[in-house]
Amino acid sequence: MKYLHAFALLIALLWSSPLWAVQPDEMLSDPVLEARARALSEELRCMVCQNESIDDSAAPLAHDLRVLVRQRMQAGDSDAQVLDFLVARYGEFVLLKPRLSWHTAALWGLPPAVLLIGIVMLVVVARRRNDAPATAEPAKLTATEETRVAELLRDEGAP
Amino acid sequence: MIPEIGHYALMLALGLALIQGIMPIVGTRTNDAVLMSMAAPTAVAQFAFVAIAFGALAVCYVTSDFSVLNVFQNSNSQMPLMYRLTSIWGNHEGSMMLWVSILTFFGALVAVFGTNLPVVLKANALAVQAWIAAAFHLFILVTSNPFVRIADAPFEGRDLNPILQDPGLAFHPPMLYLGYVGFSIAFSFAIAALLEGRIDAAWARWVRPWVLGAWMCLTLGIAGGSYWAYYELGWGGFWFWDPVENASLMPWLAGTALLHSAVVMEKRGALKVWTILLAILAFSLSLIGTFLVRSGVLTSVHAFATDPTRGIFILAILILFIGGALALYAWRAPLLKQGGLFAPISREGALVFNNLFLTTACATVFVGTLYPLALEALTGDKISVGPPFFNSTFGPLFIALMAAMPFGPLMSWKRGDLLGAAQRLLTAGLLGAVAIAAAFALEHGGPVLAPFGVGIAVFVMAGAVTDIAERTLILRLPFRAALRRALGLPRSAWGTALGHFGIGATLLGIVAVTAWGSERIAEIKPGASLDIAHYRLTFDGLFSRAGPNYHDVVGRFTVRRIGGELIGTMEPSRRTFPARNEATTEAALMTRGVSQLYLSLGDPNRDGTVPVRLYFKPQVLMIWLGAIIMFIGGGLSLSDRRLRVGAPRPAKARARLQPAE
Numbered sequence: 001m002k003y004l005h006a007f008a009l010l011i012a013l014l015w016s017s018p019l020w021a022v023q024p025d026e027m028l029s030d031p032v033l034e035a036r037a038r039a040l041s042e043e044l045r046c047m048v049c050q051n052e053s054i055d056d057s058a059a060p061l062a063h064d065l066r067v068l069v070r071q072r073m074q075a076g077d078s079d080a081q082v083l084d085f086l087v088a089r090y091g092e093f094v095l096l097k098p099r100l101s102w103h104t105a106a107l108w109g110l111p112p113a114v115l116l117i118g119i120v121m122l123v124v125v126a127r128r129r130n131d132a133p134a135t136a137e138p139a140k141l142t143a144t145e146e147t148r149v150a151e152l153l154r155d156e157g158a159p
Numbered sequence: 160m161i162p163e164i165g166h167y168a169l170m171l172a173l174g175l176a177l178i179q180g181i182m183p184i185v186g187t188r189t190n191d192a193v194l195m196s197m198a199a200p201t202a203v204a205q206f207a208f209v210a211i212a213f214g215a216l217a218v219c220y221v222t223s224d225f226s227v228l229n230v231f232q233n234s235n236s237q238m239p240l241m242y243r244l245t246s247i248w249g250n251h252e253g254s255m256m257l258w259v260s261i262l263t264f265f266g267a268l269v270a271v272f273g274t275n276l277p278v279v280l281k282a283n284a285l286a287v288q289a290w291i292a293a294a295f296h297l298f299i300l301v302t303s304n305p306f307v308r309i310a311d312a313p314f315e316g317r318d319l320n321p322i323l324q325d326p327g328l329a330f331h332p333p334m335l336y337l338g339y340v341g342f343s344i345a346f347s348f349a350i351a352a353l354l355e356g357r358i359d360a361a362w363a364r365w366v367r368p369w370v371l372g373a374w375m376c377l378t379l380g381i382a383g384g385s386y387w388a389y390y391e392l393g394w395g396g397f398w399f400w401d402p403v404e405n406a407s408l409m410p411w412l413a414g415t416a417l418l419h420s421a422v423v424m425e426k427r428g429a430l431k432v433w434t435i436l437l438a439i440l441a442f443s444l445s446l447i448g449t450f451l452v453r454s455g456v457l458t459s460v461h462a463f464a465t466d467p468t469r470g471i472f473i474l475a476i477l478i479l480f481i482g483g484a485l486a487l488y489a490w491r492a493p494l495l496k497q498g499g500l501f502a503p504i505s506r507e508g509a510l511v512f513n514n515l516f517l518t519t520a521c522a523t524v525f526v527g528t529l530y531p532l533a534l535e536a537l538t539g540d541k542i543s544v545g546p547p548f549f550n551s552t553f554g555p556l557f558i559a560l561m562a563a564m565p566f567g568p569l570m571s572w573k574r575g576d577l578l579g580a581a582q583r584l585l586t587a588g589l590l591g592a593v594a595i596a597a598a599f600a601l602e603h604g605g606p607v608l609a610p611f612g613v614g615i616a617v618f619v620m621a622g623a624v625t626d627i628a629e630r631t632l633i634l635r636l637p638f639r640a641a642l643r644r645a646l647g648l649p650r651s652a653w654g655t656a657l658g659h660f661g662i663g664a665t666l667l668g669i670v671a672v673t674a675w676g677s678e679r680i681a682e683i684k685p686g687a688s689l690d691i692a693h694y695r696l697t698f699d700g701l702f703s704r705a706g707p708n709y710h711d712v713v714g715r716f717t718v719r720r721i722g723g724e725l726i727g728t729m730e731p732s733r734r735t736f737p738a739r740n741e742a743t744t745e746a747a748l749m750t751r752g753v754s755q756l757y758l759s760l761g762d763p764n765r766d767g768t769v770p771v772r773l774y775f776k777p778q779v780l781m782i783w784l785g786a787i788i789m790f791i792g793g794g795l796s797l798s799d800r801r802l803r804v805g806a807p808r809p810a811k812a813r814a815r816l817q818p819a820e
Contacts, residue, residue: 093542096546106530107544110522
């Protein structure tokens with residue numbers, strides 16, 4: 001199914017003539033700041049693409065956002081400030097890792113909840129088993145099996 | 160004529176599927192052996208007609224019959240034969256044909272080789288299999304007919320999407336579908352067991368080979384897709400947490416859990432009810448994956464199947480099968496008898512731990528993939544859930560699972576000895592610690608946690624080796640005796656060890672390449688050089704080259720060790736396809752051990768410089784080698800004597816069943 005992904009990417013690529021994501025001329029000369037910008041870019045969505053970060057995307061919008069992120073950083077913003085700025089401008093859709101809020105509570109809460117419920121259920125089942133030790137009753141035979149057993153037993157007894 | 164034959168054969172297959180879906184069930188209800196025995200021959204006949212339909216479509220593609228709309232849209236007479244064949248499933252209609260072909264093929268296999276199955280179970284399972292087939296035949300005939308003709312046949316086809324003109328297309332979708340559809344067998348058997356209200360350890364023995372085979376194909380299919388994306392997309396990403404990828408990961412996680420719980424059921428008769436649920440879930444997730452990809456619900460660029468009738472049709476199939484199966488489960492599962500007591504610290508306990516974490520991981524991927532869709536549908540709020548979310552939720556779960564994994568095979572059934580297992584894993588643990596220290600000493604930069612990831616990966620691999628060493632007593636017995644023991648080990652024991660070793664190898668690759676991969680982005684003039692890791696690449700210049708249906712602009716780069724000998728050349732290119740006026744990047748890869756140099760080329764500038772992206776990907780091949788090792792482990796386990804011989808059967812019964820084929 002990856003080819004669908006490839007297909008999506010192809011379309012994204014065709015939207016812009018420069019082939020790639022991060023272009024040499026976008027990059028900052030300060031390697032520390034550039035590394036920070038790259039790391040932050042991976043958390044930001046290119047909003048016209050399908051599930052691509054602005055670091056990966058070749059769309060013109062992603063280019064503009066990368067430049068914007070770098071400008072804010074050069075102006076002295078912290079990572080959190082850059083994110084706040086972008087969320088204020090474009091909405092939460094821009095974040096690839098949604099913030100915890102009432103409408104993402106189920107998203108963030110479900111994995112630990114599943115784990116917790118699983119553990120509780122296991123404990124409960126184990127307790128119940130211990131309280132009532134096996135009255136291990138073998139499965140009932142069907143009518144055909146009963147007759148078959150009877151046949152076999154008869155054969156056994158015959159000679 | 161040929162497309163019409165295909166179309167007609169598919170309709171007949173639908174008819175046969177309906178017969179196969181109804182008659183045997185009536186037979187099991189009325190205890191009519193004749194009706195029950197209809198299941199097997201109809202399953203074989205149904206497959207024969209689907210094979211005719213698929214063959215007809217293949218003939219249209221091979222002969223480039225552009226009067227068929229599907230061929231016109233996706234093929235071109237200039238394409239090499241291999242791509243004309245693979246383009247059969249490089250589009251929606253054709254890929255659904257592949258889906259039903261595999262589905263009915265598996266049904267026929269059960270019919271032919273399932274001679275030792277209890278008659279009622281076999282009849283019910285084949286009937287359920289036929290319901291699935293009927294739903295998909297109908298889906299194809301109503302919404303996605305590949306045999307539609309064009310009144311005035313065009314002279315030339317539109318060509319296959321260039322990015323799909325790759326050997327990856329020959330391999331990746333069929334393997335994935337073998338995996339997805341393989342789980343349908345486990346599903347059918349689960350439903351059959353619920354219908355009958357009976358299940359036992361033998362059930363697990365019949366189902367396990369199917370689950371194992373499906374899991375193997377899915378493992379390799381996912382890995383193949385990952386490698387394809389890695390070399391094709393031009394920047395060397397291997398996993399994107401894209402919904403389409405998640406759609407294949409979810410059945411894999413559920414299938415892996417099923418594989419392990421079926422072991423408990425087969426060996427100890429425990430976890431029956433849970434195993435049935437997992438069998439239902441694994442296939443349900445395969446169906447959901449099909450829905451996600453095929454319905455266009457993923458919106459925007461992915462929606463090349465945006466026709467809403469298709470989406471609604473698949474959604475209906477989904478609700479019918481998943482809802483029906485879960486309702487049946489809720490109703491009938493309490494009838495199934497639980498069995499096999501075990502202490503929490505035991506092999507069973509370890510496998511329960513495995514199931515708990517795999518299921519949670521699967522639920523995490525599920526909610527992360529579907530939450531944005533659900534939220535937007537319910538409230539209109541748009542949020543994005545991307546790689547950072549999955550890394551911070553799925554990551555810890557999987558790491559915890561991996562850290563616990565080596566303990567499982569060292570525990571005994573019923574009541575295990577955690578301390579004893581820990582003592583035997585001491586060497587593996589020390590190796591892991593050494594790996595952590597080495598990673599800290601040798602690598603600089605990267606996340607602080609990365610060396611610990613390496614440590615866990617090494618611990619897992621060493622743990623798998625420990626498992627085999629303990630079973631063969633290689634450190635205590637003379638070599639010859641140990642070798643005899645090694646040859647005498649059940650193949651499933653080797654399968655377990657290899658499977659675990661493989662996932663450890665994959666983890667090692669993922670951690671290493673993510674943490675310590677390096678990248679150079681630059682514009683380069685002929686004659687200039689770029690350094691990365693221990694290598695220096697010199698740009699010799701551009702030249703052009705013609706292919707069968709494309710044109711390449713190639714850059715040639717000479718690779719040297721810095722301050723040392725010549726290693727070779729790399730030739731990345733920009734490939735243009737005139738039929739669609741589209742272009743792809745063809746990255747150049749150079750393998751050094753299990754690491755790779757990765758080079759891709761941009762469009763040349765007017766001043767003669769060329770933008771290039773150069774990567775060093777340390778240990779990257781471990782990711783896919785790990786998957787291949789897992790596949791081999793699965794294969795060994797599949798060839799285990801226990802599964803080959805199957806349940807004992809009386810010779811008389813065999814003779815009676817044979818004419819039915």
